[in-house]
Amino acid sequence: MPASQPDWPLRKIRQHLLDxxxxxxxxxxxxxxxxxxxxxAAGLTPLASCKRTDHLGEVQLRHLRASQHALLAHSLPVMEYLFEQVRPVPSMVILADSGGTLLHTLGEGQFLGKAERVALSAGATWHEAQRGTNAIGTALAEAAAVEINGAEHYLDRNSFLTCAAAPIFSGTGQLLGVLDMSAERGHWNPYSLGLVNTAARSIENRLLCAQHKERTRLHLHPRAEGIGSLGEGIVIVSDDGWLIAANRSAREWLRQGNAPLGALRLEQFVPHSLEQLHALQRRHPQQPLALTLHDGRSLFAQLHSEPAVVHLLPASAQPAPSAAPGPATALPAAPLPATAHDALARLDSGDARWRLACAKVRRILDKPIALLIQGESGVGKEWLARAAHASGPRRTQPFVALNCAALPEGLIEAELFGHAPGAFTGAKREGRTGLLRQAHGGTLLLDEIGDMPLAAQTRLLRVLQEREVTPLGTHKAEPLDFFLICASHRPLRQEVEAGRFRADLYWRINGLTVELPPLRQRSDFEALTASLLQSIEPGRGLAISPDLLHSLKRYHWPGNLRQCASVLRTACAMLEPHERVLDWPHLADDIRAELQATSPGSAATGTTAPAAASTQATPSAPQPPASLATAMPHSLIQIEQAAVQQALLGSRGNVSQAARTLGISRQTLYRKLQGLGG
Known part of the structure; x- marks a missing residue:
């Protein structure tokens, strides 16, 4: 806003407004x-005194600050520097949250006492609805930097102040808070609005880089010399080329419009994939890259990656895929990292997609990143969740699971958040702790979160943002700390687009998403069934007849692993004490009929192996492919290579089928093939 107007005309205008x-x-x-x-409209009277009922107590303020730890941590150094620049002037530097509550203030001398008399102190709320026009509340309402001078304040008691405030945004455009600089009228620096706006941008950049340490950052500027400056654009890009977050400068230069960042790919703006940009940067590591956007504009760019971020190797460093095999060619298994001997590794029986998912999960177990597991019903989402907990640093703490689809809608909130004694009709007399608090320090699994009612989604989002929960029937907030895992058989991205799942909750739980393959697409069926048989009948050395195994492998398994385990468990119960080989007679009638309908040959006519076969020497149980015991690379790069090669071999070179098997688009697979040198 431009310079203020004289007081007398302002008071006349305000009276006209009231009349x-x-x-x-x-x-x-x-x-x-x-x-x-x-x-x-908020019912405020300019000459009324200010009530202090909206001022937080010491305990409430402490909880609020704890929930805003990241914002405070990255703002304080900037605030201290800013205060040093304006220190000779009687003034304050203030940080407020997105609701207008003051989190922290810096000030000294007589002005600090005057400011406290109008509640310009930590814990007070300066939202417009409580304080009328003021720099903090108006910057929040307008989502823009503002300057409010003297009688421009709606409440007359604040007219001795002159203030400038700028909003602080997250990398996804969420309004996080406001940075304010306030001084006594008559001691105002004409550059204050510019100073505070620049400081707010600095905080945004610090937060953005800190919250995405393990992602690739693309730094942009119209001038090569501008990269590394405060005015540079910063874009966070996922390993497969999706834009995750960006600062305001980058949003302006990329002209993304109203599309959410998570729905945009890097290739929509520049004619290069992420892999190609990395290859260019490796050739000229110290020089910004000159990029021409699709609309003809030019920007300079520089890539920054932390060591933990893994990308595809350049084509020269990767083996070319083999030619499509004949029918008898064995499929290579994705190699297992040599250092993996945890619960996640024990779930691995050779499928490349499953192993890649486990390798990605292993990378986030000691980080505050939520895990979202997607896949059809019965693919093993809870197995993966439990293995992730058992493999991480919280393994000795509670693992708490809630099936959101199995609870009546009215009980989900009580189960999650807990309740005080007698909080509602039917509530337990002694109250309930709630699963969120039970999981404190450990892991919380929200299974089938896609079936959670929208009302419960709203409250869950608030809890995840604030990291504290207030049980039903109480006003006492309890702090929370847990590793969050969510699972759903519903494609949540589509549920968001259909309006059945909150978009803001989806982005909150979608820190890392892994998609587990259905059983019909897994390449490790023999090793998997051998493992299941061992768990059902430990030490008995059971096996499956070749004819039956062939039919089981061809079956489409609508119930996935859950159905397969049930079929094998029933068949094991049908075995005679001396039998060690499962065969057609041991199956339940319904599954045998389904298998016979889909399997040509002897099974289709109802013939079975001779009875004597069950008393023959027990064939050796299926063994994992030899590559499990040989080459043991150490990175996701080689796992991804093996997954691509395995899918191509399994589809006999059919790229469309291979892409479906991998759960990616054909275009993505083509890019990966280019990286492989194919």
Missing amino acids: HGCCPPGALKEGLARSWQRSL
Whole structure:
């Protein structure tokens, strides 16, 4: 907002507003007129005294600060530097959250005492609805930097202040808070608005880089020398080329429009994939890359990756895929990292997609990143969740699971958040702790979260944002700390687009998403069934007849692993004490009929192996492919290579089928093939 107007005309305009319900046209700056109109609508009287009922107590303020730890941690150094620049002037530097509550203030001398008399202190709320037009509340309402001078404040008691405030945004455009600089009128620096706006941008950049340490950062600027400056654009890119977050400069230069960042790919802006940009950067590591955007504009860019971030190797460093095999060619298994001997590794029986999912999960177990497991019913989502817990640093703490689809809608909130004794009709007399608090320090699994009602989604989102929970029937907030795992057979991205799942909750739980393959697409069926038989009948050395095994492998398994385990468990129960080989007679009638309908040959006619076969020497149980015991690379790169090669071999070179098997698009697979040198 431009410079302030004299007090007397402002008071006359304000009186006109009170008398007629609107400001005279053109009498005020547009933003200021909107703010005064909002203040009037909130029922505020300019000459009324300020009530302190909205001031947080010490304990509440401590909880609020704990929930805003990241914002505070990255703002304090910037605030201290800013305060040093304006220190000779009686002033304050203030940080407020997105609700207008003051989190932290820096100030000294007589001005600090005057500011405290109008509740300009930590714990007070300066939202427009409580304080009328003021820099903090108006910056929040307008989502823009503002300057409010003297009588421009709606409440007359604040007219001794002159303040400038700028909003702080997250990399996804969420309003996180406001940075404010306030001084006594008559001691104002004309550059204050610029200073505070620059400081807010600095905080945004610090937060963005800190929250995405393990991602690739693309730093942009119209000038090569501008990269590394405060005005640079920063874009966070996922390993497969999706834009995850960006600062305001990058959003302006990329002109993304209203599309959410998570729905945009890097190739929509620049004619290069992420792998190609990395290859270019490796050739010229110290020089910014000159990029021409699709709309013809030019930007310079530089890539930054932490050591933990893994990308595809350049084509020269990767083996070319083999030619499509004949029918008898064995499929190679994805190699297992040599250091993996945990619960996740024990779930691995050779399938490349499953192993890649486990390898990715292993990378986040000691980090505050939520895990989302997607896949059809019965593919083993809870197995993976339990293995992730058992493999991580919280393994000795509780693992708490809630099936959101199995609880009546009215009980989900009580189960999650807990309740006080007698909080509602039917509540337990002694109250309930709630699963969120039970999981404190450990792991919380929200299974089938896609079936959670929208009302419960809203409250869960608030809990995940604030990291504290208030049980039903109480006002006491309890802190929370757990590793969050969510699972769903529903494609949540589509559920968001259909309006059945909150978009903001989806982005909160979607830290790392892994998609588990259905059983019909897994390449490790023999090793998997051998493992299941061992768990059902430990030490008995059971096996499956070749004819039956062939039919089981061809079956489509609509119930996936859950159905397969049930079929094998029933067949084991049908075995005679001396039998060691499962065959057609041991199956339940319904599954045998389904298998016979889909399997040509002897099974289709109902013939079975001779009875004597069950008393023959027990064939050796299926063994994992030899590559499990040989080459043991150490990175996701080689696992991804093996997954691509395995899918191509399994599809006999059919790229479309291989892409479906891998759960990616054909275009993505083609890019990966280019990286493999194919």
